[in-house]
Structure formats: C-alpha cells, structure tokens
Amino acid sequence: xxxxxxxxxxxxxxxxxxxxxxxxxxxxxxxxxxxxxxxxxxxxxxxxxxxxxxxxxxxxxxxxxxxxxxxxxxxxxxxxxxxxxxxxxxxxxxxxxxxxxxxxxxxxxxxxxxxxxxxxxxxxxxxxxxxxxxxxxxxxxxxxxxxxxxxxxxxxxxxxxxxxxxxxxxxxxxxxxxxxxxxxxxxxxxxxxxxxxxxxxxxxxxxxxxxxxxxxxxxxxxxxxxxxxxxxxxxxxxxxxxxxxxxxxxxxxxxxxxxxxxxxxxxxxxxxxxxxxxxxxxxxxxxxxxxxxxxxxxxxxxxxxxxxxxxxxxxxxxxxxxxxxxxxxxxxxxxxxxxxxxxxxxxxxxxxxxxxxxxxxxxxxxxxxxxxxxxxxxxxxxxxxxxxxxxxxxxxxxxxxxxxxxxxxxxxxxxxxxxxxxxxxxxxxxxxxxxxxxxxxxxxxxxxxxxxxxxxxxxxxxxxxxxxxxxxxxxxxxxxxxxx
Amino acid sequence: xxxxxxxxxxxxxxxxxxxxxxxxxxxxxxxxxxxxxxxxxxxxxxxxxxxxxxxxxxxxxxxxxxxxxxxxxxxxxxxxxxxxxxxxxxxxxxxxxxxxxxxxxxxxxxxxxxxxxxxxxxxxxx
Numbered sequence: 001x002x003x004x005x006x007x008x009x010x011x012x013x014x015x016x017x018x019x020x021x022x023x024x025x026x027x028x029x030x031x032x033x034x035x036x037x038x039x040x041x042x043x044x045x046x047x048x049x050x051x052x053x054x055x056x057x058x059x060x061x062x063x064x065x066x067x068x069x070x071x072x073x074x075x076x077x078x079x080x081x082x083x084x085x086x087x088x089x090x091x092x093x094x095x096x097x098x099x100x101x102x103x104x105x106x107x108x109x110x111x112x113x114x115x116x117x118x119x120x121x122x123x124x125x126x127x128x129x130x131x132x133x134x135x136x137x138x139x140x141x142x143x144x145x146x147x148x149x150x151x152x153x154x155x156x157x158x159x160x161x162x163x164x165x166x167x168x169x170x171x172x173x174x175x176x177x178x179x180x181x182x183x184x185x186x187x188x189x190x191x192x193x194x195x196x197x198x199x200x201x202x203x204x205x206x207x208x209x210x211x212x213x214x215x216x217x218x219x220x221x222x223x224x225x226x227x228x229x230x231x232x233x234x235x236x237x238x239x240x241x242x243x244x245x246x247x248x249x250x251x252x253x254x255x256x257x258x259x260x261x262x263x264x265x266x267x268x269x270x271x272x273x274x275x276x277x278x279x280x281x282x283x284x285x286x287x288x289x290x291x292x293x294x295x296x297x298x299x300x301x302x303x304x305x306x307x308x309x310x311x312x313x314x315x316x317x318x319x320x321x322x323x324x325x326x327x328x329x330x331x332x333x334x335x336x337x338x339x340x341x342x343x344x345x346x347x348x349x350x351x352x353x354x355x356x357x358x359x360x361x362x363x364x365x366x367x368x369x370x371x372x373x374x375x376x377x378x379x380x381x382x383x384x385x386x387x388x389x390x391x392x393x394x395x396x397x398x399x400x401x402x403x404x405x406x407x408x409x410x411x412x413x414x415x416x417x418x419x420x421x422x423x424x425x426x427x428x429x430x431x432x433x434x435x436x437x438x439x440x441x442x443x444x445x446x447x448x449x450x451x452x453x454x455x456x457x458x459x460x461x462x463x464x465x466x467x468x469x470x471x472x473x474x475x476x477x478x479x480x481x482x483x484x
Numbered sequence: 485x486x487x488x489x490x491x492x493x494x495x496x497x498x499x500x501x502x503x504x505x506x507x508x509x510x511x512x513x514x515x516x517x518x519x520x521x522x523x524x525x526x527x528x529x530x531x532x533x534x535x536x537x538x539x540x541x542x543x544x545x546x547x548x549x550x551x552x553x554x555x556x557x558x559x560x561x562x563x564x565x566x567x568x569x570x571x572x573x574x575x576x577x578x579x580x581x582x583x584x585x586x587x588x589x590x591x592x593x594x595x596x597x598x599x600x601x602x603x604x605x606x607x608x609x610x
Contacts, residue, residue: 070541073526073527073530073531073540074523074524074526074527074530075520075523075524075527075560075563076542076543076544077527077531077540077541077542077543077551077556077560078540078541078542078543078548079530079531079534079538079539079540079541080538080539080540080541081534081538085533085534085538088533089530089533092526092529092530092533093526093530096526
C-alpha cells in the first residue's frame, strides 16, 4: 500500500536524521572538551607528557609554547593564534554545529509527524476497537421509503430519487455479499443512517419520559413481533450490544440478538448472525416497512389512512382475549412509534376503523379527531380533560404531522389512565364511545399519554366522525364564531 | 521484425542507463561542491575573526606556506566565487541530462510497446 511505503519512507528519513543528530552531538561534545583544554593549556609554560611514537610506543617529552596554536581553518588554510583566539574560533564553529542540529531536529520532527499521521490514518480505518460496523440488510424491495416523496411543484420535475437509488444499489450489494468485511459504509448510507439514528434518539427521549422501564420495552418489542408478522418488516439486531429495551425507533424495530430470547426470529428478518470474519461488533440493521402514512389531523387538511388497521386490531383483540394483560398495547399490536398510536387506537364502529376523538377541547383543534384515551364513562371526562390539560404543555399545533412520544402504555380498565400521562398532546375533543366490551380491555383504550393528535381517515370515516365533533365542538365553535 | 525491434530496444536501454549514470555522477559532484562552499564560508568568517598579528599558512602538498592575512582573505573569497560558478554549471548540466533521460524514457516505452505488439503478432501468426 502506498500508505505503508509512505510511512516507511518517513521513518527512514527519521532514522537518518537521528543518526546525523547523534553525529553532530558528538562533534559538539568534542569541541567543548577542546575548549576546556584550551583554557587550561596556557596555565603552565611547559608540560611533561608522554609523547606517542608511532602506534605502540610513547616517550617522555615536554609540551612547550603552550599558548601558540596552529589552527586549521578549513580547506587547507592554517592560522597561528593564541589559545584565547582559538577559543573564539571554536565558539564560532560550535555555532555552526548548533544550527545544523536545529535543522535536523526540525526535519526529524516533521517526518515523524508525517509517519504518525499515516499511522493514525491506518488505525482509523482498520481499528476495530470502539467502532461499530452498522450493516443494513435490506430485504424488501418496495419498502424503502417512508412515504411518498414529495412532489415538486414544477410539474415535470421528479421527486428526489437519489436516496432510493442508493439504497437499491446497496441493498443488492448487501444481499449478495453477506460476507462483507468491515468496510466502511458509503457516505450516503452513513448519512442516512445518521438521520435515522437521530430520529430514533428523539423518539427514545420521548419514550423515556413516558415509559415505565422494562415491561414497556418488552411489550413494545413483543408487539413489534406481531407487527412484523403482519407486515413485511425487519428488525434491527444488535449484535453483542445490549440496547435499552424501551428504545424502539419509529420505523425500525430492535431486537436483541441472542441476548433476549423472547423474540423469535421473524421470517422477514434476515439471518444475520455474527460473521466470523468481522473483527468489529456489528449492528445489523433493518428497516421495518412503514404503514401507510398516518397523518395527524390538526384541522381540516389532514387525512388518515388505516390500511392495516383492521388486521392489527383483530390480532390485538385476539391477544387480549388470550390473556395476559399488561397495561400496554402489546396485546396484539405493537406501538413502536408515535405514528402507531394513531393507527392503533381507533374505534371499530361497524367494522370500520374510526379514529377516536380527542377528549380535550381545544380551539386550535377543531374537527380534530384523536384516539380516545380511555373507555371510561363520561364521568371521568372532566378529570381526563384536566389531566390532559395539565400535561398539555408542549404539544401544540405541531402535532399535525408528527407523532409524539408514545408510551405504549395502555391503561387497564380499572385504573385511571390519565394520571399517568405527563405529556398528553391532546387538543381536540373527545367523543365518548361505547366500549366494545367492558370486560375485554378495549383496543381503543389509549394510554393516558396518548397524544391527542387526531386521526381520521376522511374517506372512510367521513361523515360519522365529522358529525360528532361538530356536535361537541359546537360550543367552542360558537364562541369562536362569536369572536370572529 | 521482432528481432530488429528487440535490438533497438536494447540499444536504447543502454543509452538510457548511461545517461542515468551521468546524472548521478553530476549529482554527487554537485554535492561535493556544496560542502566546499560551506567550508569556505566558515574559513572566511574565521579569517575575519583573526587579526594581522596571526600568521596564516596554506597547506600546499606537504608544505605549509606562509600567507598574508589579506591575501588569504582574498584567495578564499575568490575560491568561493569559483565554487558558486561551478555549482551553477552543474545545475544546468543536470537539468539538461534530466531532460535527455526523459526523452529516452519515452522512446524506450514506445519501443517496448512496439516490441510487445510484434511479439503478439508473431505469436498470433504462429
């Protein structure tokens, strides 16, 4: 690799520099000892010394004229001078040596830095510690968009397709190449993944606020199972990492890989076990197929689609009947994202899914419909309203297209669900409906924290729903009309 | 046909190698000149440090010949100029040789291609 050769070159230079520095250091030392000698030499007029005769013999002799020195100036030039003048010359030479040393040091440092840089670069790309390889095995050809791409205003221009294309290409690659090493994902993939993770984080934060730790997580994950069975989704498997149970991204369901044995493998989920070749802990990532887009009705413009609602609710009902009951929505449907809430909590009126009306009265939410958060009687209505109103701090018109944090908690029939809700995003009115069955926890029992973002499928629900809110809201409407 | 090309290739290769040798020789000479340059600079500076009382000698063969300090200074300066001139000369020479070697390299590569083609044809024919 060129990087390696580069690095080797740098190191080679560094080595050379080091040896040269050593050499110059020796020279400097020699000069210093010479200076010492020069200082002491003129102390005596003559010295008794052993004079070397050839390589093996010495002879006693005398050193005379101790202040007269013949100094080599360089290039076959000599000069006769005193010891002190010689001292000056030596100082001058030492200056040169020091300059050379400084230059060499600088060069060495530069090349050392370069070598280190290439080292770091290598480490960055090859190191396995602290890095997670995130892989996404895309299964479904169709389900890679969360929704329709936005159509451009101009009639002839197409909505953005780049992301789609990228996914398709990568999907093919991934599906073919299961043995892929821990190469870096392409940039776009990474960005896409980053976006998803950000969204998940936000949802996670919301969930944290509303969740009640473990049970909730289990429920959500187990209900996600159901969801997945219903849909052609796939789950995220965390390979070797313990993810928090409560964290369920909006469009991605998470599963523990092997650590949590309660989740049977879905058929949709690819069997992405650890690849032995991977040095990296790997997160296998997959998307759930989104439901048809559920939009929150904040007024007159939103629509709602309940495409798979029936199926889900049937499943949920079945599950509920089968028995164990949590206060959660795991009975047959999995709430994995706020959007699920609106899909889930609908009334079944004559077999048609009708979104529940919000129980709060809100001027900003005229004609807004949301899932009912409880099946209790109207006697509790005021209570509920109060509770919702209290916690209805932050949820405002932004509900229109967003799904708020959803706890996934479902109030048990007996208890008052409202008290749990800290963040009820509820601004519409709630139409009290007869619970389908009092003994059976109702599907439409919404958790107290159920956002009041109304759901409505205008095409199907249409007139019925429309009629009721107006009745309820007539007062407000009246007042509003009076005001305006 | 292939044989002829092969021979041409060989001769070109030899010429190129010769050129490379010349280049490296010039390079080393130039480096020596550089060293002399620095040395003479130091001598010049040290001569400046001395006064006229000190006698200056020049080593010519085995003999140390007495020199005048000013004379010595002049001589050293002249030598310095000479060395600088030499270095310039060698610079131009090196550049020239570099260019020539580049040309030779191109010729060599084209010849090589021809040769390979000829080889291929010969194989094909056979």
